[in-house]
Amino acid sequence: MSAIQIKVGILGLQGNFLEHMNALSKFNVDSIKIIRKEDLQLIDALIIPGGESTTISTIALSMDLMDSIRAFISSKKPVWGTCAGLIMLSEFIDGNSEIKTFGGLSVIVQRNYFGSQLNSAIRTVNIHDKDLGKDQIKAIFIRAPVIKSILNSPLTSIKILGTLESGEIVAVRQGNILATCFHPELSDDDTVFHEYFFNMIKESK
Numbered sequence: 295m296s297a298i299q300i301k302v303g304i305l306g307l308q309g310n311f312l313e314h315m316n317a318l319s320k321f322n323v324d325s326i327k328i329i330r331k332e333d334l335q336l337i338d339a340l341i342i343p344g345g346e347s348t349t350i351s352t353i354a355l356s357m358d359l360m361d362s363i364r365a366f367i368s369s370k371k372p373v374w375g376t377c378a379g380l381i382m383l384s385e386f387i388d389g390n391s392e393i394k395t396f397g398g399l400s401v402i403v404q405r406n407y408f409g410s411q412l413n414s415a416i417r418t419v420n421i422h423d424k425d426l427g428k429d430q431i432k433a434i435f436i437r438a439p440v441i442k443s444i445l446n447s448p449l450t451s452i453k454i455l456g457t458l459e460s461g462e463i464v465a466v467r468q469g470n471i472l473a474t475c476f477h478p479e480l481s482d483d484d485t486v487f488h489e490y491f492f493n494m495i496k497e498s499k
């Protein structure tokens with residue numbers, strides 16, 4: 295990592311926040327687990343990890359964290375959602391979901407698109423932004439969602455960063471929000487999304 299000191303918060307309500315912390319430590323990036331609204335004041339960027347979006351949402355509501363996390367997302371500091379984290383950032387969930395999301399990402403997401411745990415797999419993702427530095431990566435999908443549609447409006451601009459060979463959208467950026475349906479924190483081979491996120495943080499400082 296470069297000389298700029300950054301501190302990344304990982305939402306630690308449920309799911310694989312420890313895996314994210316381990317991944318950041320490999321880049322010598324400081325991280326802290328976020329469980330109280332006060333913690334959000336200490337960080338330059340936030341990661342919302344994978345896990346179970348129903349549970350993350352229920353705990354965030356019961357701990358009265360919804361408004362503070364929404365305020366962080368609209369503060370323009372970088373936020374990265376992986377898998378359930380992406381679901382929590384989506385404005386809409388396909389179907390009649392009762393899950394209250396944080397929102398911010400102007401998409402409709404479909405949960406469990408690939409099926410159950412048995413359909414978890416490593417899939418090839420085609421990359422569409424040269425800033426990521428690769429044309430393709432292998433990515434880990436675990437009971438993963440896909441982005442079903444992007445809600446375009448004159449005020450939003452979403453960049454599609456990654457698609458599957460079958461066309462589904464699995465990685466996007468909208469301003470300060472990065473969202474991936476897969477788990478870069480579990481992959482030792484491809485670090486392109488971490489480097490991209492660190493660049494977003496450096497640019498925001």
Ligand SMILES: NC(=O)CC[C@H](N)C(=O)O
Pocket residue numbers: 343344345346347348376377378379381405406436437438439
């Ligand atoms: N690996 C994951 O984060 C799975 C997401 C989970 N299927 C959900 O709907 O929240």
